[in-house]
Amino acid sequence: MKTRRWQKYTFFFLLTVAFLGAYHQPDENEHLIAEHHSIPTHATSHTWQDSAYLNTQFLKNYKRVNYALRKEGFTHGFFESTDGLALNYLLLEKPHARASIIVCCGWLPGRKEGMASLFALLPHDCNILFFDARGHGSSEGPLFSQFYAYGKHEYKDIIGALRFMHERNPQAPIIIFGMCAGAFNAAHALIRLTKQPDMLNHYRIAGFIFDSGWGSVTNASYSAPYTHIKDSVHEMIAGHRKKQTLLSQCVAAPLLAFYTLLHKAAIAPLLSHNESRSQLYDKIDAITLPTLFIHAHDDLHIPISEAQRLAQRCKNAQCWWIDQPSKHGCHHLKHAAEYREKLHNFIEYVLSQA
Numbered sequence: 106m107k108t109r110r111w112q113k114y115t116f117f118f119l120l121t122v123a124f125l126g127a128y129h130q131p132d133e134n135e136h137l138i139a140e141h142h143s144i145p146t147h148a149t150s151h152t153w154q155d156s157a158y159l160n161t162q163f164l165k166n167y168k169r170v171n172y173a174l175r176k177e178g179f180t181h182g183f184f185e186s187t188d189g190l191a192l193n194y195l196l197l198e199k200p201h202a203r204a205s206i207i208v209c210c211g212w213l214p215g216r217k218e219g220m221a222s223l224f225a226l227l228p229h230d231c232n233i234l235f236f237d238a239r240g241h242g243s244s245e246g247p248l249f250s251q252f253y254a255y256g257k258h259e260y261k262d263i264i265g266a267l268r269f270m271h272e273r274n275p276q277a278p279i280i281i282f283g284m285c286a287g288a289f290n291a292a293h294a295l296i297r298l299t300k301q302p303d304m305l306n307h308y309r310i311a312g313f314i315f316d317s318g319w320g321s322v323t324n325a326s327y328s329a330p331y332t333h334i335k336d337s338v339h340e341m342i343a344g345h346r347k348k349q350t351l352l353s354q355c356v357a358a359p360l361l362a363f364y365t366l367l368h369k370a371a372i373a374p375l376l377s378h379n380e381s382r383s384q385l386y387d388k389i390d391a392i393t394l395p396t397l398f399i400h401a402h403d404d405l406h407i408p409i410s411e412a413q414r415l416a417q418r419c420k421n422a423q424c425w426w427i428d429q430p431s432k433h434g435c436h437h438l439k440h441a442a443e444y445r446e447k448l449h450n451f452i453e454y455v456l457s458q459a
Contacts, residue, residue, distance in 0.1 A: 156225035159441055167218040171195070174221060174235075184269035186239065186246075187261040193217070193243035194236040194266075197224070198274070204311065204456055205232040205270045205277045209263055211285030211317075211434055212255075215241030215248075220284065222437050226445040228452060232277060234270055238262060238287070253375040256293065256322045256383030259286070263294035267308045278311040278459040280452060285407070285434050286325075288318025292385055292392065292415075299391045312455030313392065314448070316399040317434045319411045320385040323376045327368045332405040332433075334360050390418045395458065397451045398424045399444075401431035423451065 157163040157173065164170060175181065179195040186192055195217050206227055208220045217235035227233060239246030239262055263281065270279055283291035295313060298304040319325040338357040343350045396419050400412035409426065416422040425447050427436055437444045 153225045153445065154441070158222045158225040159438060161438065164219070164221060167216060170218040170221050174218075174224065177224070179233075179235075184236070184265055186265035187268075188258060190239050190245040190262070190265075192236050192239065192245070192262055192265065194234060194269075196235075196273075197233045199230055199232055201230075202232045202274065202277050203228070203230050204280055204452065205234065205274050206280045206282055206452075207234045207263070207266045207270060208236075209266075209281065209283040209287030209291045210235075210238055210241075211287050212238070215286075217242065223282065226437060226441065226448055228449060231280075231452070232270070232274055234266060236262070236266060238290075254379055255326075255376075256289065257379055259290040260293035260297055263291050264297065267294070267298075267310070271308045275309075278309045278456060280312045280314070280455060281310065282314040283316065283318060285317045285319070288315040289320070289322075289325075289385065291315075292318070292389060293383075295394065296385075296388050296391045299393075305394070309459070310394060311459040312451065313394050313396045314399070314451065315396055315412070315415070316436065317401075317404065317407060317412075318398075318415070319407045320389070320415050321380065321411070322383050323373055323380050324411065325407060326372055326376060327365075328408060329406045329433075330368075331361060331364055334364060385415060386418065389415045390420055393420050395421050395423065395451070395455045397447070398422055399427070399436060399447070400425075401427040401429075401433070401436060403430055404433045406433035 153159075158170075163173075171181075174195050174197075177197065179197045181193070181195050183191040183193055206223075208217075208223055210216065210220050215238040217237050220235050223235075224233060237244035239259060240248030267279060267281075270277075281291045281295070283289070291313065292315065295305070295310070298308070298310075335357050338360065339349055339353040342353040342356060396416075398412050398416045398419075400407075400409045402409050413424075413426070416424050427440065429440065431439045
């Protein structure tokens, strides 16, 4: 009975955190790209720098983004995860594509439209697959009801995406892009495939991009919500001012103290049952593919030490540790030109090795 009560409190607290994130995230991001002052009438543009997909005012309207991507030539439908869930996708296929790029999104928002900026940044001679993670958007599957088992089944989405893309384009090498939780789950998918003889070659997987990812659900479940609560309170009270105000600190303090207690007493114990299986630290060395790690030194949602620890154990790692001010999961917006260059250089490298 006591465990059920803690689960109920945890569930409603995480719902509150998610609501704060969903409600305030667009406002937080509006200042990331100062040069875009208005929403373009059309998403398409002659240069990637002017693309609406780098405009946060445009991106926060998922229906509009979905419509715009379909006007760009993306088709939509469902593919199956390996455990039978229907996952909603948007797919752009190019004639004679040099590669297929599977984009795996983070836990929040967890929707394909949230990754649309990559359409402006990735090479235009590649197939691109965006999809809603299980339990998000139009995809089937649980979200909050099984948060205590997060990391146990999510990799099955990525393997399902690999099967889907390989069946449609068997000759195209595949590059996996993972953001935050998407990077974590994609790493698990690759580790699973290494245990099956020649499956990496079967799917023609050429490389892996690990952006803002992490190695432990338990660690991420503390640092990310803690920082998110702090930032959301500050956003509501102080707006876009960077410096924390005394009022925002006073309001946030009891919430942060409560979350610290809640995590220690309920969340961490619940997650501990799956932690040894889900953490990546002693498993990442199974990935021998070229892997590009991207992370910022000032990321408090997921400290850079998480990515650095994984990169040290990864056998074929390339690293871009961002020194300039950035934001978790938004490096492609904060540093779009350099980000695009890093992506293109890495993709060219892995395709030359394929």
